[in-house]
Amino acid sequence: MSAPPGSVIQEMFGEIAPQYDFLNRALSFGIDRRWRRRTVEGLNLPCGGAVLDLCCGTGDLALEFAQSGFEVFGADFTGPMLPLAHQKAENSSLSVEWTRADAQHLPFASSSFHGVSIAFGIRNVAHPQSALKECFRTLKPGGKLAVLEFFPIRNRLWRGIFRFYFHHILPRLARVTRAGRTGAYEYLPESVDGFATPSLFGEWMNDAGFSQVEDRPLTGGVARLVIGVVPETKAIEE
Numbered sequence: 001m002s003a004p005p006g007s008v009i010q011e012m013f014g015e016i017a018p019q020y021d022f023l024n025r026a027l028s029f030g031i032d033r034r035w036r037r038r039t040v041e042g043l044n045l046p047c048g049g050a051v052l053d054l055c056c057g058t059g060d061l062a063l064e065f066a067q068s069g070f071e072v073f074g075a076d077f078t079g080p081m082l083p084l085a086h087q088k089a090e091n092s093s094l095s096v097e098w099t100r101a102d103a104q105h106l107p108f109a110s111s112s113f114h115g116v117s118i119a120f121g122i123r124n125v126a127h128p129q130s131a132l133k134e135c136f137r138t139l140k141p142g143g144k145l146a147v148l149e150f151f152p153i154r155n156r157l158w159r160g161i162f163r164f165y166f167h168h169i170l171p172r173l174a175r176v177t178r179a180g181r182t183g184a185y186e187y188l189p190e191s192v193d194g195f196a197t198p199s200l201f202g203e204w205m206n207d208a209g210f211s212q213v214e215d216r217p218l219t220g221g222v223a224r225l226v227i228g229v230v231p232e233t234k235a236i237e238e
Helices: 004-026 032-043 060-067 081-092 128-138 157-175 184-193 198-208
Strands: 052-053 071-076 098-099 113-121 141-149 213-219 221-230
Touching: 004 081, 004 184, 032 060, 032 113, 032 141, 032 213, 032 221, 052 060, 060 071, 060 081, 060 098, 060 113, 071 081, 071 157, 081 098, 098 184, 113 128, 128 141, 128 198, 141 198, 157 184, 198 213
Parallel strands: 052 071, 052 113, 071 098, 113 141
Antiparallel strands: 141 221, 213 221
16 A cells, blocks of 8 residues: 555644654554664664654654754654644753755755664655655765664564454543544555555665665564665765
8 A cells, every 4th residue: 555645644634733743652562662762772873963764753763862862853744743843842841943845855964874764654754755765865974864764564463463453442532632633543554554564665775775784573573673774885975
């Protein structure tokens, strides 16, 4: 299953923006905070380096990088998300430059960043391969991309638990949140089941130009952290 058109994604996520953090907690059983810390640690970037958090939503991962001393840029193409992210940064006295941008057409110069991260966003992009190529373009030689995402679950036990949770628990949560009236609770589980397998996604990373692609299962493979490196030989576009 490919992601819906961008306008549909924008409308759906714009409507659930106030409940977005709750939705992330619900989908991840509350473990997403730990996964984000693992993402920052997994990139292992030089202190003070420039990091782009793509599909940043309400800014949780961008703020995690900012707390660790990086120069952080957050980008999302859903407008209502960014004021919430900006308010979080102000409340935490952290500096992040927020930009409204489409992951498939980034407004940043080539070779701008030491690291790029995408948390739970790449499967919502209409053409994820295009977004990966843009990540490669905007990364410096030797830079790294970290993708934290839900993929179709291989482990039979975890797959059964997740399907029960999605079909029997989440609908009840939907009744008490606005997200339940937008179709988000139905779309998000379906988007996980219909997304690329980890091995296919690794091929996409390689096709985009990344090397040393590493797939790290988190919490029994419920989520996965995929990291790729830009070769030092990458030609810097002027």
